[in-house]
């Protein structure tokens with residue numbers, strides 16, 4: 457009966473059809489909106505969660521912190537109280553800051569030929585990983601290390617082994633460990649991108665990436681002041697570690713000259729690299745999507761705010777909005793911002 461067949465067809469509801477559960481989409485961190493991410497290293501003094509408000513109130517939408525004192529070995533287990541980590545994660549969610557970058561302790565030297573120092577470094581690096589995971593960090597930045605009176609190759613092998621030992625048994629979740637290029641002072645490893653590549657290549661089992669520091673790159677001999685010099689450096693990074701593994705750029709001007717191998721950070725536009733070079737770096741298509749994090753000095757009050765403002769301006773991007781006041785952040789030097797009472801907006805140092 458053709459009529460009945462027709463009505464069956466009309467009553468067919470595709471919602472009744474069996475649909476297998478779709479496989480979950482890969483988790484995208486909420487801060488990955490595709491917009492520009494500009495951050496600054498902020499203090500954890502008083503309460504680690506205050507670092508988030510400090511970054512936010514300075515006009516940053518990303519940040520870097522130390523998760524403990526950077527020049528002391530942690531006592532005991534070196535873990536954060538669960539309640540503090542929870543509070544930190546909640547506040548970060550409210551302020552929509554990301555990525556969260558943790559910079560490792562300066563005393564850690566996985567390349568040390570001294571067995572006691574090295575063992576201590578492995579343990580401290582393990583604690584860095586544990587704290588970074590607890591805080592929900594996206595990246596943990598580490599200086600590769602210094603081979604001191606040993607040999608470069610032995611130093612690289614020690615770093616590779618040390619990274620594995622430190623990460624053993626620890627679920628990293630979304631955390632990636634980024635090796636930072638260095639200025640090449642003393643016997644520090646990582647001023648040549650090949651050295652970073654050697655470590656990455658030896659650890660395919662670990663979620664490793666790279667952090668490029670502009671001041672270190674310049675001090676190591678790459679003349680990123682000019683468009684051609686920047687292209688050369690980027691080509692070398694692509695040839696060695698691969699630009700795809702570069703997740704964070706430390707944006708610092710340099711007090712020291714090209715090739716000095718001395719690491720001294722300067723305010724954006726006030727050093728030997730200069731503002732024009734930073735405008736080029738911030739808008740370079742090959743660096744699109746990276747987080748740009750300042751580690752500039754605070755010589756006088758407001759330097760941090762001015763450096764954050766300088767980056768937004770050089771990037772040609774509007775300032776993010778203060779979540780609390782719903783107003784554009786009061787950053788000096790940026791014309792379109794209206795004045796708001798200082799009390800409500802001053803950084804809480």
Ligand SMILES: [Zn+2]
Nearest residue numbers: 559597599636
């Ligand atoms: Zn560093």
Ligand SMILES: [Zn+2]
Nearest residue numbers: 636669706751
């Ligand atoms: Zn750096």
